[in-house]
Amino acid sequence: MENPSMPIRRLRDLRVSALGLGCMGMSMAYGRPDKREAQRTIDRAIELGVTLFDTADAYGIGENEKFVGACIGRRRERLVISTKFGLLPNRLTGLAGGIDGSPSHCRKSIEASLQRLRTDYVDLYFLHRVDPKVPIEESIGAMADLVSAGKVRYLGLSECSADTLRRANAVHPITAVQSEWSIFTRDIEQSVLTVARKLNVGIMPFAPLGRGMLTGSAEASTNLSLLDFRRVMPRWNKQNLAANLLLVHRIQEMAAALKVTAGQIALAWVLSQGEDVVPIPGTKRVQYLEQNVRAVQVTLPPAIQQELSQMRAAGARYPKNSPTRGETTAD
Numbered sequence: 001m002e003n004p005s006m007p008i009r010r011l012r013d014l015r016v017s018a019l020g021l022g023c024m025g026m027s028m029a030y031g032r033p034d035k036r037e038a039q040r041t042i043d044r045a046i047e048l049g050v051t052l053f054d055t056a057d058a059y060g061i062g063e064n065e066k067f068v069g070a071c072i073g074r075r076r077e078r079l080v081i082s083t084k085f086g087l088l089p090n091r092l093t094g095l096a097g098g099i100d101g102s103p104s105h106c107r108k109s110i111e112a113s114l115q116r117l118r119t120d121y122v123d124l125y126f127l128h129r130v131d132p133k134v135p136i137e138e139s140i141g142a143m144a145d146l147v148s149a150g151k152v153r154y155l156g157l158s159e160c161s162a163d164t165l166r167r168a169n170a171v172h173p174i175t176a177v178q179s180e181w182s183i184f185t186r187d188i189e190q191s192v193l194t195v196a197r198k199l200n201v202g203i204m205p206f207a208p209l210g211r212g213m214l215t216g217s218a219e220a221s222t223n224l225s226l227l228d229f230r231r232v233m234p235r236w237n238k239q240n241l242a243a244n245l246l247l248v249h250r251i252q253e254m255a256a257a258l259k260v261t262a263g264q265i266a267l268a269w270v271l272s273q274g275e276d277v278v279p280i281p282g283t284k285r286v287q288y289l290e291q292n293v294r295a296v297q298v299t300l301p302p303a304i305q306q307e308l309s310q311m312r313a314a315g316a317r318y319p320k321n322s323p324t325r326g327e328t329t330a331d
């Protein structure tokens with residue numbers, strides 16, 4: 001369902017809207033979800049020409065896939081569904097508890113995802129985290145079998161290293177790498193980006209808004225609810241947050257000068273990194289979605305672009321020992 005005001009980009013051979021919608025927060029992570037507003041957000045995204053919807057089997061321990069599948073309903077054929085397997089949620093906390101990239105887990109996971117999403121195929125199937133116990137060739141081999149069986153159209157890797165990407169792509173073409181990339185997070189620029197571009201692999205940056213911090217919204221505080229997992233993230237501890245908010249205030253000044261919002265600057269910066277880049281900002285609110293979608297019309301002047309490119313967040317992306325750290329976490 002293409003909308004003339006929403007540009008189209010390509011992740012390898014897959015045509016998608018220039019901005020996707022991250023659906024994780026509709027079931028977990030950033031405070032108490034409001035299902036009605038989240039459903040309205042998906043409806044409005046479709047109206048505005050967003051065609052790419054990102055979920056994972058781990059989000060809300062399957063609840064997010066169920067929710068996205070139910071919201072999309074009959075519009076499924078016109079949309080691109082991206083989901084993931086391999087990250088095992090801790091059933092007590094709902095947070096990541098382990099990794100399983102084995103072929104048997106892959107085969108089992110796709111069946112459960114298809115059922116929850118109410119569909120016969122997934123457009124883009126990601127290995128959520130590379131399993132250090134399983135050679136990547138085996139994980140990708142099992143995923144490629146799903147393509148042959150018509151259950152999956154394209155394959156992706158999340159938070160992989162450049163070497164893993166090369167090895168994976170030798171087994172089956174990788175359509176996209178989904179890794180964190182924003183003004184605050186640059187790990188991917190060290191080597192993954194160069195290799196992805198050599199191999200014609202598209203880039204799907206997650207958390208392009210720095211998990212909300214780059215918008216300067218009220219949630220950029222240490223006073224977060226128990227349902228908000230930013231409480232345990234190093235960038236939100238008191239000391240790092242103070243340093244990070246100084247940068248956010250500078251971005252807000254730039255935004256005021258350009259008559260846009262800080263979040264739009266953050267998204268415009270990621271979008272400006274190349275036509276092969278399709279960020280998936282997450283929101284469960286119509287108002288934020290509408291603001292985010294307008295970022296596709298924002299052009300950043302070179303001086304601002306230059307200044308933003310020098311910024312880095314203080315603090316690690318994930319807590320120490322979290323299985324979500326992946327192969328690209330630099331700190």
Ligand SMILES: NC(=O)c1ccc[n+]([C@@H]2O[C@H](COP(=O)([O-])OP(=O)(O)OC[C@H]3O[C@@H](n4cnc5c(N)ncnc54)[C@H](OP(=O)(O)O)[C@@H]3O)[C@@H](O)[C@H]2O)c1
Nearest residue numbers: 022023024206207208209210211212215281282283284288
């Ligand atoms: N592959 C992976 O390992 C991985 C990891 C994390 C996320 N993801 C995917 O990437 C998507 C995006 O990442 P993310 O959601 O973690 O981080 P994000 O997009 O950087 O930020 C999401 C946060 O920003 C807030 N927000 C969004 N638009 C806003 C606006 N215009 N003004 C003020 N606040 C705004 C949201 O608030 P509300 O929630 O209140 O709307 C939410 O708290 C996820 O939904 C998920 O699909 C993938």
